[in-house]
Amino acid sequence: MLSEHSIVYIEIERQIDFYFQQKQIELQYELHLSMEGIKSARHQFELQHVHDVSHKSFSFGGGILYLHTNQGVFSYKIQEDPNPFIQTFKSLKVRSL
Template identity: 80%
Template sequence: MSEYSIVYIEIERKIDFYYQMQQIEIQYELQLNMEGIITARHRFELRHVHDVSHKSFSFGGGILYLHTNQGVFSYKIQDNPTPFIHAFKSLKAENKI
């Protein structure tokens, strides 16, 4: 495995010219590689990520949680995170981190 990724969504809220609230969904990639996990705003070394977990919603999608030495970071996802989580766990096991 060289690199694996999953799409996550951030909601940006803006007030338009008519003072109406606009919600814009922006998609980013959460990338997993030998170095660690990279998001649009953070870069985590693999040794600093203790676990990856997931909470699914009944209406689809869910939240992917990165448990790190800096705290827990959550990412809204629509895709099935199982392959990403398995890739993370196998990478951690290979490197014995």
């Protein structure tokens, strides 16, 4: 099994243009998982501070990936299958114990 893995997540940014029209921009980032921890565009968690990773699938595709940490639960909107990411997390978590 890989010692590193990543998954793409989406954030929606709302902007007001010159004509005061609201626009929604979809931004894609990667959630990186390694022996050191999990790193997103805005947060970084040491592996021992991440208690669990879970997901909720939507019937129309995609879903939400949840990181359960000592700082709370963080959610990430995803479009791809999260199972390889979750299985890698569990494998790394067992190795770090």
